[in-house]
Amino acid sequence: MLQVSAIEDHFDEMILAFSKRGIKNIEEQLRSVLQLNNKRKSAQQELDALLQESNQLAKQIGQLYKEGKQDEANEAKEQTISLKEKSKELGEALNKLEEELTSALYNIPNVPHPSVPAGQTDEDNELIMTSTDQLPELGDDAKPHWDLIQDYDLIDFELGNKITGAGFPVYKNQGARLVRALINYFLDEATNAGFAEVRPPIVTNEASGRGTGQLPDKEGQMYHITDTDLYLIPTAEVPVTNLYRDTIQAEADLPIRNCAYTPCFRREAGSWGSHVRGLNRLHQFDKVEIVQVVKPENSYQVLDEMVAHVEKLVKSLELPYRILRLCGGDLGFTSALTYDFEVYSAAQKKWLEVSSVSNFEAYQANRLKLRYKNADGKKVLAHTLNGSALALPRIMAALVENNQIANGIKMPKVLKDYLGFEVISKKL
RNA sequence: AGAGGAGUGGCAGAGUGGUCGAAUGCACUGGUCUUGAAAACCAGCGUACCGCGAGGUACCGGGGGUUCGAAUCCCUCCUCCUCUGCCA
Incomplete structure (x- = not known):
């Protein structure tokens, strides 16, 4: 607030x-x-x-x-x-x-940064850059990922339906291996970039939800365990940022840089429709998140660094991507400035959002009572930031679609050691 | 999950109805002494809100109650410890 x-x-x-x-x-x-x-x-x-x-x-x-x-x-x-x-x-x-x-x-959202473009919908978002002017074109026989994952037995939605319900996929075989590889790769990259890894709880209490701003505004987006009054996290942002709730940090301890892998749970009430097939929208998905707590004067430089980190990841996966600066209407309630990353999914011929990197300035810190003692001994609200680095399902969708070949799916080089194979192939 | 015990300032730890925002020790900050350091000694040392200021108010795990008056008594919730039970 x-x-x-x-x-x-x-x-x-x-x-x-x-x-x-x-x-x-x-x-x-x-x-x-x-x-x-x-x-x-x-x-x-x-x-x-x-x-x-x-x-x-x-x-x-x-x-x-x-x-x-x-x-x-x-x-x-x-x-x-x-x-x-x-x-x-x-x-x-x-x-x-x-x-x-x-x-x-x-009830009052964060104040948009001066660079935020005015606008109502995602059409008004500002395109910052596109990695290529030549989008990949697949042949007419190219398949969308929901067909490919069946062909290669990577993910079973029907099984997920049975044991849980729609939006809870079961990853199998090389699909499960790919999930694990991506998580490990993203965590390794974040760790190498200086983000200390944490493994937080994936259910949180109400105070934590309030701290980062999911509550009270977005109650309907989180799964609520009513008998113990706990919430399944929609993103690792909630537990990781709340690690520092009600604290006064020493100036020397800033910036705080954390990364975390967690599953994420979203009810996505009302946002379902025929346009969301396969991996495009799920109730449970995997994500590696990066979080920082910084001094106010540094927060925009840090935002740029986080954007650069995410860009490096997407680039290394050899996917066409673009970066958008969100317009005022599309900007999250608690954010002052957000960059979205989208990758191009060539069979769907669609851009898919895979990361969102935001500076919340002091908005969350004020709710969190997250402060630091500056050189004058004064207690000042810190700035908080976070970004997906990265969310897995849509990355998988794009990887699978863009890299389909006659009898398999080629995997990017950076994943080779994590996967133990270079091509996804049919089981014999 | 059941029984018992406990939660006080950065830490340790007194305090069981008024003079307690809270002893004492440690840590920390400034000073004296010293060539320098240590030791010793002196002084300071929680947070939030209101006020130009003097100052005021609130806070002893959270919330509520009793009382003219609560860290202290009562209720309730949370957390931790011990024992019993259960279980990856």
């Missing part, structure tokens, strides 16, 4: 920046935050004064009892009755104001 002080200091710039997201009533919302905050302050002051009075009275009463002045003590007690009532009322009012303020702040 945004800091009230930031809203106070940059009111007009914010309204201008928010226009890129195309949200209505933003000025109203910001004004009401400031109003609520002022009300909160004066209620606080009033309450503090009342409490001061009753604290003093209580001390006097104690003193009077000690001196054996029962009557005077009892007299003083009478006075506290009305004070108590008043402060109880005020306390409740203050709590309500604080709740309203927090919920108002929770």
Whole structure:
């Protein structure tokens, strides 16, 4: 969530920046935050004064009892009755104001970075670069990945349907091996680039969901285990970033750089349709995530470095790719700037999103109470960033489609040692 | 899962109804002494909110309650430890 002080200091710039997201009533919302905050302050002051009075009275009463002045003590007690009532009322009012303020702040998304293009849909995203002007053309007999994975017995959706339901594929044979190879390759690359590997829990509590911003806004996107009130993670961002919730980091410990492999679970309520076949959209998928906690002045340079890391990965897999800067309308709620990576899936003739790299600035840090002590000894909110490096299923889809040959599927060279084979072939 | 015990400042650890935001030790910061260092000594040393400031308020795992007054009593939740049970 945004800091009230930031809203106070940059009111007009914010309204201008928010226009890129195309949200209505933003000025109203910001004004009401400031109003609520002022009300909160004066209620606080009033309450503090009342409490001061009753604290003093209580001390006097104690003193009077000690001196054996029962009557005077009892007299003083009478006075506290009305004070108590008043402060109880005020306390409740203050709590309500604080709740309203927090919920108002929770409803306001992050402020888009100046470079974010205005726009409503993914059509308005800004193309930063494309790896090739010549998209691969396959012959007419080229098959989409959902056919290929059957031909080569790589993934069984029917089995997944049986044991769980739609969107939970069962990887088999060289398909399962490919998943494992990609996870190991991505983790190795991240580790080599200086990201310390962690293995977090893949179910988290509500506080963690709130910390990174999945809750309360996107409740419907996560699987909720109601009997223990826990959530299956939609991305490793949740547990990994929350590792640092409620902490004050030493300046010397920044940047914090982590990578993690986790399965990810998404309900994808309402986003299903005939256009999502095969691996294009799943309820459970595998992903390696990179996360950083940095000093504010470094966060955009770090964002570029993370983009470069992801680009290196995609390039090494020999897939055609492009990088987009998301427009205001497509930008995630908590993000200030996001770059998406898409790879070209040649049989579907479609670009598929395989990575999203974002700078959240202090938006998550404010919810997380994630701060560091700067050189002056002041506690400052850190900036958080994360990126997929990478999400597996669509990478697999593109690899399988783009590299199909007469009697097999060629695998990129970088995976050879991880796979133990160079070509996916039919079982004899 | 059942029974019992415990959660206090960076750490250790006092404190069981008022003078406790909290003893003491360690750590840390500044100073004195010293050629330098150590030791010793002196001083400082939690967080958040409000206030120009003086200062005020809140916080002893979280939430609620009793009381004029709660770290201290009660309820509830969470976490940890011990024993019993179960189980990769």
